[in-house]
Amino acid sequence: MRSMLKIESGCLRGKKVDTVKDMRTRYTAAIVRRSLANMVDFENKLCADICCGSGVVGFEMISNGAKCVTFVDTSNLSVATVKRNSENLSVDHSVVIIKNDARRFLESYNGFFDIIYSDPPYELGIVEDIIKRVHNVMNEESIFILQCSKREKPVDSILKNVRIIKERDYGDTFLLFFEKIRNL
Numbered sequence: 263m264r265s266m267l268k269i270e271s272g273c274l275r276g277k278k279v280d281t282v283k284d285m286r287t288r289y290t291a292a293i294v295r296r297s298l299a300n301m302v303d304f305e306n307k308l309c310a311d312i313c314c315g316s317g318v319v320g321f322e323m324i325s326n327g328a329k330c331v332t333f334v335d336t337s338n339l340s341v342a343t344v345k346r347n348s349e350n351l352s353v354d355h356s357v358v359i360i361k362n363d364a365r366r367f368l369e370s371y372n373g374f375f376d377i378i379y380s381d382p383p384y385e386l387g388i389v390e391d392i393i394k395r396v397h398n399v400m401n402e403e404s405i406f407i408l409q410c411s412k413r414e415k416p417v418d419s420i421l422k423n424v425r426i427i428k429e430r431d432y433g434d435t436f437l438l439f440f441e442k443i444r445n446l
Contacts, residue, residue: 267318268292269351271299272325277351279318282343287315290381290409294432295322298379301430302405304328307376310399312364312392317344319379324353332358332375334367364388368395375399381409389414397423397442406440 266278270292281289295318305327311320312334320331333344341361348354360367364382378396382388389410396406406424410416412434416426428439 267316269318269321269325270296271322272327274321274325274351274353277325279316279321279347280343280350281316282337282339284337284339286383287337287340288381288384289315290319291432291435294409294435294437295319297430297432297437298322298407299326301428302377302407304377308332308374309377310334310375310379312367312378312380313382313388314344315340315381317347319381320344320357321347321351321353323377323379324351324356328356328377330356330358332360334360334362334364336361336363365391365395368392368398371399373399374401374404376404378404378406379409380407384411385414390416390420393420393424393440394422396440400424400442402442402444404442406442408436408438408440410436410438412436 265281269277304323306329309323309328310332314333314335348357424440427441430437
């Protein structure tokens with residue numbers, strides 16, 4: 263039997279999303295996804311879901327009005343699952359799927375997003391690498407939202423190009439909101 267998640271908010275609320283058939287994939291809790299939808303205006307925004315897994319957070323963005331979501335993951339299983347989910351939800355016209363390592367994507371992508379969300383695997387050092395590179399895909403109005411373990415909350419010394427503007431605590435999980443540091 264396939265495991266499913268439900269979209270928590272917006273026009274696709276209640277629709278089901280397939281999960282990735284990989285025990286290493288961890289899912290963003292429903293309460294966190296509902297909170298995101300209440301805190302962030304996705305309407306007509308260009309968004310990215312980096313380390314996307316099944317894509318459930320990106321599909322929440324689309325459900326809440328995002329114009330387009332670029333899904334990025336290094337896993338073939340994740341990429342196939344996002345493609346299948348986008349077709350099942352009939353939102354494939356609002357989706358770009360890129361199979362790439364998050365770090366390489368953030369170094370090579372030639373454009374900007376209004377909202378970037380990332381929920382990288384915990385405690386593999388990827389959180390710090392993403393924080394060091396995310397400014398490359400941000401303009402001065404962009405928001406970067408990072409889901410991370412409390413044990414991986416970034417230290418000030420790596421915050422050279424972005425700064426934390428808001429944080430939310432969900433047990434062992436933090437949602438951290440960043441803005442790009444403006445050049446003087």
